[in-house]
Amino acid sequence: MKKLILILSTVLSSFAYGQQQHALTFLFVPGAWDGGWDYAKVDSILSAHGHIVYRPTLTGLGERVHLSNPGINLTTYINDILNVIRFENLHDIILVGHSYGGMVISGVAEQAPDRIKQLIYLDAMVPNNGESAKDVCGDLWEPMTRGNIKDGMVLYPFGATKAVPPMDVPQPLNTFTEPLQLGNPVARKIPAAFLQMTKDGKGSPAHDKMGIDKARERKWKIYTLEGGHYSMREQPGNLVKKLEEIVLQ
16 A cells, blocks of 8 residues: 555656646736736636746736826836846746737846746837837827827727726826837847737738837747737637747747
8 A cells, every 4th residue: 555655656746747847937018008917817727737927017007007107118117027027036937028018028138138938029019229119110100199198198099998997098108209228149049939910811011010020030930820919818718829839849
């Protein structure tokens, strides 16, 4: 009996060790006007698969809307994520940035490349050195923000938001206009992938200019997922499958 218990204990320990070996740490950075709340379902699925998930909300957005003020800028957001990494003592992170979040993860990679295992740009902005989010938006910026900038804040421009939380909220203009300085050669060596959302197999031309065209220039791995821009809301299960495909290859 004791021998059987010992064998079972060894098997279970080996299984647990194998599970730990495959556990990954995901850190999600939401896009503009968004918050960590948007990744709750993705978090649940990844956690059920044995992975570790962090889904912080940037200052002044989501549940931190009470901290919102026009003085918040891109540097604030980069520091938000850097401090999650530092205070949670995270290493070997899969850092995922959605949409505007591509600006943030680019800045984080610049300052903490040794903590990042892989960068994933989820239908995201890919900045060049010295560019702001406004610069990356290019011709899309003016029609997108026309009538939506008030008191140093940019209102959600893509239709009505929900009347009660969780919901998209106004974002400080400075977060879109502060340029990002890039140049750390170590950051450029971090493996990076771009996940493009498609409709009938094709991406949005506007989004292509903001992200995937630069990803191709940098010879990143390119993946596609059929569906709308907010895959974490609309198809969290499929998004998780695609993320696992990207990181486990």
